[in-house]
Amino acid sequence: MFQPPAKPNAKPNPLLALAAVSMAVCRRHMSSYSHPGSKHTYTQAQLMTCLVLKAYLKQTYRGVVDLLAASDGLRAAVGLETVPAHTTLKMFEARACTPGLLDALVGRVLELARERAGLEVHDVAVDSTGVACTPASRHYELRVGRKPGRYVKLMLAVACGSILAVSATASFGPSNDTGDCRGVLWRGSGRCAPHGGYLDGGFDGERQHAFFRDGMGVAGFIPPVVRTDDGTVKTPHRSKCVRLPKSYGRRWHAEAFISGLKRVCGSTVRARGEAAMLREALLKVLAYTAFR
Secondary structure (H helix, E strand, O other), rough: OOOOOOOOOOOOOOOHHHHHHHHHHHHOOOOOOOOOOOOOOOHHHHHHHHHHHHHHOOOHHHHHHHHHHHOOOHHHHHOOOOOOOHHHHHHHHHHHHHHHHHHHHHHHHHHHHHHHOOOOOOOEEEEEEEEEEEOHHHHHHHHEEEEEEEEEEEEEEEOOOOOOOEOOOOOOOOOOOHHHHHHHHHHHHHHHHOEEEEOHHHOOOOHHHHHHHHHOOOOOOOOOOOOOOOOOOOOOOOOOOOOOOHHHHHHHHHHHHHHHHHHHOEEOOOOOHHHHHHHHHHHHHHHHHHHH
């Protein structure tokens, strides 16, 4: 059969590019096999990449297995001779996909971008977002009188400019943001050493400002919430942010990442178990970061 010549400037298939990035990142961070006595049918990088594709395509375990079975190119990109069963993927996720591992893989994507593209990160933006635990729309919940329940809360540190996730954590909301924020910032600072950080007014607090400037040595910019009758801000660190620099507009880079994450990977999780919900939400972050 006649095959038309490939266009010289044709863009690579996004799914194949995503699989290649995921394989490169997982091979860096994970050993080939979890145990010397395992069957060695699939490497951990291959199984993790299958889960990344599942999150990116908003598929079920069976759905991503069917997709791999139908695509020769995708199997080649992952290095699969045979397609794993959906139960294999499910058991691997439950056993190996800890929140710490998924956050570390997000950091490895940033490391790969710095090596291959010379990416430099000078500032980070931090924000949180909710991922629904039910596929029911908010309109339906209001119509039937259902009260809004809990959700998976993602706390994200995003590199300004490249809009790549630097660090991420998942918990159940609603809850206070300050504790998760510090953990994300601390891990992210070890991966990119930012000069500045941008957060919205929901993170305002003297201890938060002190953590930025005294604990991390980073210029943190958080608009202070005025709590005095005369409209002044009297605490030392918060008073420095009364007038924010023009660069504070970079805080919207976190919003841009969150918007793209939900548009591409979805704003709900399919899992029903608590641990599985957190894993699925973090897999979405990893998949979208690798996609970018």
